Amino acid sequence: MAIPTATQGSYFEAVDDHRYKPTPRAGGAWAPDEQHFSPLSGLVVHALDRYRAARPDNGLLLSRISYDILGRLPLDECEIEVETVRPGRTIELLEAVVRISGRTVLRARAWYLAELDTAAVAGGPDDRLVAPDSLAPWPAGELWPGGYIGSVEIRPVGPRRPGRTAAWISSPVDLVAGVRVSPLASFLTLVDTANGIAVRRSPTEWMFPNVDLTVHLHRQPRGIWTGLDTKVSFGPTGQGLTSTVLHDVDGPVGHATQILTVRPLPAA
16 A cells, blocks of 8 residues: 555646746645645745745754645646845745735745754654554545545544544655755655544534644654644634644654634525
């Protein structure tokens, strides 16, 4: 049940240095003519990587990225613009803006911190997930539609429960066709999937899309698997929260949170 080493298409095709066209693989779960946010979040990291690669290397590491989704994400060509908000030799803040058809649909801010040798004091919770190699896949397409969900392999760690699931996710699909992207961009491409693995109520009866995603990292991830140890809470007034401990094969690497707008589907 290993993930194939050969790629199976891509989520985006580069039009030029700043514009990208999504493929059907990037199709969303809530509507067939929308993008799933997960591949777009990874594409933003790729754009940040390209922006930084065009400048002298300052040895900084991405330590937090926060995305605000400002509206519907059509399955159309997007343009990404990156700028430096706070320059620095040991701390830097970048912002990426995504536009579709001239409309700003996403803003992301990323903090980069200096890479230093702190191995002597490194430590923290070390509750590791069971390795993915021994786990069986979950056919998520039975619950969720869309090209993106159909492209990933999800392997739950133990039984899935409403509002509580841990799982490994990987994808044989390239982020950008014919382009090598960073391990971090590949890892973060899959993080937004957390909101779909631990659902509290059926998505055929309730909507609970996230309007943001914030990721904090205390270590740079490695490997082809993104581990999600996820809890979902619904409040009594239409808000929800998805909270995830992020893992790679060596253990925890950080946290992700998503605020949700919870509402019944009109047909329900």
